[in-house]
Amino acid sequence: MPPARSTHRVITIATASQKGGVGKTTVCVNLAYSLARRGWNTLLVDTDPQGAVGLSLAKSTRLKAGFYDFIAGGAEVKDFILTTRLPEFSILPAGHYDTVSRHGLHLEDVPRRIRDLLRGAELHGVDCVLLDTAAGLTGITEMVVKAADYALIPQQSEPLAVRSVPHMLETLARFRSEGAGTKVAGVLLSMVMNDSPVSLQVARELRQVLPPELVFTQSIPRLQSFLEASAQGLPVALLKKNPPPEAVLFDQIAAELEERVGLIRDKEQGYRHASLLD
Ligand SMILES: Nc1ncnc2c1ncn2[C@@H]1O[C@H](COP(=O)(O)OP(=O)(O)OP(=O)(O)O)[C@@H](O)[C@H]1O
Numbered sequence: 001m002p003p004a005r006s007t008h009r010v011i012t013i014a015t016a017s018q019k020g021g022v023g024k025t026t027v028c029v030n031l032a033y034s035l036a037r038r039g040w041n042t043l044l045v046d047t048d049p050q051g052a053v054g055l056s057l058a059k060s061t062r063l064k065a066g067f068y069d070f071i072a073g074g075a076e077v078k079d080f081i082l083t084t085r086l087p088e089f090s091i092l093p094a095g096h097y098d099t100v101s102r103h104g105l106h107l108e109d110v111p112r113r114i115r116d117l118l119r120g121a122e123l124h125g126v127d128c129v130l131l132d133t134a135a136g137l138t139g140i141t142e143m144v145v146k147a148a149d150y151a152l153i154p155q156q157s158e159p160l161a162v163r164s165v166p167h168m169l170e171t172l173a174r175f176r177s178e179g180a181g182t183k184v185a186g187v188l189l190s191m192v193m194n195d196s197p198v199s200l201q202v203a204r205e206l207r208q209v210l211p212p213e214l215v216f217t218q219s220i221p222r223l224q225s226f227l228e229a230s231a232q233g234l235p236v237a238l239l240k241k242n243p244p245p246e247a248v249l250f251d252q253i254a255a256e257l258e259e260r261v262g263l264i265r266d267k268e269q270g271y272r273h274a275s276l277l278d
C-alpha cells in the first residue's frame, strides 16, 4: 500500500556546476530514468532556458510550455508535466523563458514560485524531483539550487577539478549561510577517460583530497554511447534495442543516491522517504 499522501514527502535534487558542458543534463536524464526504473515516481525538471531535456521520451511534445511558464503564474504544475512510456517517469520541460518577463514577474517572487512547483509535484505524488540547471550559480539557477533539498555536483575529471570542487562547496556553504537548506548529495565524477593517465590521476587525487563520503563510488566514463544518447534526448539504456553494458552504471549511481538522500524502500508500505521514520 502506498504511503498516505499527508505524510508523503518529495525529495528534490538539483545539479550544480559553475562550468558548462560538464555532463549535468546527461546525468539528469540517465539518473532520472534509473530512479524511475527502480520504482520511484520521478519528475525531471529542465530549468535551463537553453535546454531540451529528454524530449524524445515524452509521448507528446505538443505541450512545450514548462518550468518558466509555470513560474510566470497561472496554471497548476500537473498541467505542464509530460508523461513518458514509463509511468514512473515524467518530464517538465523548460518552456518559454520569455514568459517570465512578459508576465512582469519580479525576480524576488521566483523562489516562492519554485517552492510552489516542488509542492505541486509532491501533491501530484512525485517521490523525487531532479532539477537540471544551467551552468553557473547565479540568477534563477541560484534560486533553484537554494530551493532544492540536495545539490548533485557532476565534476569532469580534469586538472582544474581539484580547485573547482572546493569552490563549489564554498558556494553551497554560502547559500546555507543565506538561509538555504541545500545539502550536498555528492560529487559525481563524469566523463572520466579511462585511457587517459591525466584523467585517471585527477580522479584519484579528488578522492584523496575530498572526504570519502562526499564522492560517489561509481564514476561515469567518457563513452560514445552517452554522446549519442544525449544527442537523441534519451537515456543510454534506450539508445538501442538492448541496453549497452554502461546503462547499468546509472542504476548503481541511483542506488547510491537513494542512500545519500534517504529515499528508502519499505517492504510493507511501498516506497517512502526517510522523513516518515522521523
Ligand atoms: N559520459 C559521457 N561520455 C561522452 N560524452 C558525454 C558524457 N557526458 C556528457 N557527454 C557529452 O558532453 C556534452 C556536454 O554534456 P551535457 O550536455 O550533459 O553537459 P551540461 O553540463 O548539461 O552542459 P550545459 O552546461 O551546456 O547544460 C554533450 O554533448 C554530451 O553528449
Ligand SMILES: [Mg+2]
Pocket: 024, 025, 026, 048, 051, 132, 133
Ligand atoms: Mg545541460
